[in-house]
Amino acid sequence: MKNVLIVSYSQSGQLSNIVASLAHPLETEGVRVHHEVLRPETPFPFPWPFFAFLDVFPESVRLDPRPNKPLSIPDDTAFDLVILAWTVWYLSPSQPVTAFLQSAEGKRRLAGKPVVSVVACRNMWSSAFDTLKTLVRETGGRLVDHVALTDESPALASFITTPRWMLTGRRDRFLGLPPAGINARQTKSVARFGSALAEALSLNEEKSGQPMLSGLHAVKITPHLVMSERTGRRAFQVWSGVVRLFGRAGQRRRIPALALFALYLIVVIITIVPLHIILQRLTAPLLARRAAAIIRHYEQPSGTDSARIAHE
Numbered sequence: 539m540k541n542v543l544i545v546s547y548s549q550s551g552q553l554s555n556i557v558a559s560l561a562h563p564l565e566t567e568g569v570r571v572h573h574e575v576l577r578p579e580t581p582f583p584f585p586w587p588f589f590a591f592l593d594v595f596p597e598s599v600r601l602d603p604r605p606n607k608p609l610s611i612p613d614d615t616a617f618d619l620v621i622l623a624w625t626v627w628y629l630s631p632s633q634p635v636t637a638f639l640q641s642a643e644g645k646r647r648l649a650g651k652p653v654v655s656v657v658a659c660r661n662m663w664s665s666a667f668d669t670l671k672t673l674v675r676e677t678g679g680r681l682v683d684h685v686a687l688t689d690e691s692p693a694l695a696s697f698i699t700t701p702r703w704m705l706t707g708r709r710d711r712f713l714g715l716p717p718a719g720i721n722a723r724q725t726k727s728v729a730r731f732g733s734a735l736a737e738a739l740s741l742n743e744e745k746s747g748q749p750m751l752s753g754l755h756a757v758k759i760t761p762h763l764v765m766s767e768r769t770g771r772r773a774f775q776v777w778s779g780v781v782r783l784f785g786r787a788g789q790r791r792r793i794p795a796l797a798l799f800a801l802y803l804i805v806v807i808i809t810i811v812p813l814h815i816i817l818q819r820l821t822a823p824l825l826a827r828r829a830a831a832i833i834r835h836y837e838q839p840s841g842t843d844s845a846r847i848a849h850e
């Protein structure tokens with residue numbers, strides 16, 4: 539019998555539902571699944587008070603997270619595969635996931651293991667994925683697959699509906715905009731990855747080091763979003779350093795710097811983001827080679843194609 543460890547952290551339950559959909563075929567195919575839900579030492583609130591939402595920004599970007607409570611994994615279990623289910627905070631892996639990957643216990647659990655990454659976020663996961671790959675490599679784990687689920691609504695709509703959801707807990711239709719987050723159809727269809735993993739495990743394919751989820755439309759790459767993210771990432775590095783000059787996480791003296799950062803974000807979202815999108819569309823033919831390189835990079839390891847879905 540194969541043993542699979544799923545590690546996740548979800549606030550609203552969105553990622554937990556995705557994990558449940560993924561795990562179901564594994565469990566029904568006789569795989570033993572241990573689901574470890576990360577628990578920060580001091581829980582992060584949800585919905586988020588405004589300044590608490592901003593206050594996690596610098597430490598998320600600088601990979602200086604709040605620690606987690608010890609894990610509840612039985613010490614005598616050796617896992618054949620680890621599934622890391624994570625979300626993105628400020629273009630970085632969420633703090634509980636970073637803390638897990640940096641911890642001695644996390645490193646011990648991942649060392650030498652094949653790791654499948656499953657991210658569910660608004661729509662910007664590429665920089666966070668680069669960071670996650672480095673963190674997994676540093677544990678000694680081998681990232682063999684990557685699945686990305688993103689909000690299907692237009693980017694400008696989710697710029698409004700996601701913060702509303704995070705700050706109020708409400709993700710329903712709002713001002714004619716679609717509901718926030720990953721929809722029920724997407725969540726249900728994640729089961730295809732669970733079925734493919736169950737089959738691969740039955741054939742010992744997890745030992746091969748090759749992706750097990752190719753041909754299942756594991757990711758979709760939008761090059762212009764990746765380009766925007768790279769710009770955002772550089773700005774976040776600067777801003778996170780500036781805010782940290784004002785004080786540590788949770789200290790009231792950071793509030794003025796965080797307020798300034800919030801203002802910056804709002805101005806960028808209203809002005810620069812739409813302009814950036816228009817400019818990128820206009821210059822698309824000139825950027826075709828760069829876009830192709832981005833797709834080649836971020837479609838690794840599991841790929842964008844759906845060949846196996848069509849045949850099933």
Ligand SMILES: Cc1cc2nc3c(=O)[nH]c(=O)nc-3n(C[C@H](O)[C@H](O)[C@H](O)COP(=O)(O)O)c2cc1C
Binds near residue numbers: 552630660
């Ligand atoms: C503090 C914070 C920052 C976030 N930053 C991003 C981001 O940079 N990119 C993105 O696509 N989603 C971002 N999100 C959305 C999350 O990735 C995720 O979709 C959402 O928190 C729901 O996940 P849950 O399962 O934990 O409830 C952010 C959420 C939070 C709470």
